[in-house]
Amino acid sequence: GQSLEQPSEVTAVEGAIVQINCTYQTSGFYGLSWYQQHDGGAPTFLSYNGLDGLEETGRFSSFLSRSDSYGYLLLQELQMKDSASYFCAPREDDKIIFGKGTRLHILP
Amino acid sequence: SAVISQKPSRDICQRGTSLTIQCQVDSQVTMMFWYRQQPGQSLTLIATANQGSEATYESGFVIDKFPISRPNLTFSTLTVSNMSPEDSSIYLCSVGTKRGVHEQYFGPGTRLTVT
Numbered sequence: 001g002q003s004l005e006q007p008s009e010v011t012a013v014e015g016a017i018v019q020i021n022c023t024y025q026t027s028g029f030y031g032l033s034w035y036q037q038h039d040g041g042a043p044t045f046l047s048y049n050g051l052d053g054l055e056e057t058g059r060f061s062s063f064l065s066r067s068d069s070y071g072y073l074l075l076q077e078l079q080m081k082d083s084a085s086y087f088c089a090p091r092e093d094d095k096i097i098f099g100k101g102t103r104l105h106i107l108p
Numbered sequence: 109s110a111v112i113s114q115k116p117s118r119d120i121c122q123r124g125t126s127l128t129i130q131c132q133v134d135s136q137v138t139m140m141f142w143y144r145q146q147p148g149q150s151l152t153l154i155a156t157a158n159q160g161s162e163a164t165y166e167s168g169f170v171i172d173k174f175p176i177s178r179p180n181l182t183f184s185t186l187t188v189s190n191m192s193p194e195d196s197s198i199y200l201c202s203v204g205t206k207r208g209v210h211e212q213y214f215g216p217g218t219r220l221t222v223t
Contacts, residue, residue, distance in 0.1 A: 030210070031210055033210045033211065041216075042200060042214035042215065042216055042217055043151065043200075043202075043212075043214050044214070045211045045212060045213070048207075048208075048210045048211060050210075087150065087151070089210075091208075091209060091210040093209075094139075094156065094209055095141070095153060095156060095209060096153075096209060096210055096212070097153070098150045098151040098152075098153075099150060100149070100150045101149075101150055
């Protein structure tokens with residue numbers, strides 16, 4: 001079967017660090033993408049892990065452990081503009097499957 | 109990155125009618141996709157639009173309901189046929205990049221309301 005789990009909501013304080021976890025079970029796995037979507041906007045690509053380990057892109061980092069079918073997105077130095085929904089999306093050969101998304105609330 | 113436009117941006121339609129959504133890309137792309145998203149919900153892949161061949165539909169979506177055209181490498185259309193209120197949703201097209209299908213750029217979406 002296929003399953004994707006990520007928290008529905010996370011709340012953090014401006015300037016802090018937050019981690020959004022994702023566990024997956026797919027029929028064929030190539031890697032894990034992360035997307036950000038602001039209210040009323042289109043999803044935008046953040047990061048991709050094709051191999052185990054950490055990928056860093058500015059304030060955002062993403063991690064993958066294939067043996068644990070687990071990944072996370074780490075957001076540092078949180079800013080109010082980071083308030084959005086974040087989706088993990090495993091890649092299955094020629095497509096990606098979106099998780100249900102995690103809504104990140106940031107408090108001043 | 110690719111610039112993607114969609115038409116219309118929104119529409120209100122009566123049940124039983126059909127609506128065709130257009131997706132235009134400013135560069136030639138191999139991979140184009142159509143998604144559906146209820147407000148506040150996840151994105152569900154409807155189909156992959158293949159240039160020169162029939163689209164590849166995901167489970168739960170059929171060609172009679174969601175016919176797709178892909179006449180060239182910069183354009184695609186999605187038709188929502190015989191609409192019902194359950195079809196009310198945001199429809200998004202996206203394109204893959206040279207780096208792979210894992211990195212997609214999305215159009216702004218078409219907000220459809222069926223009454």
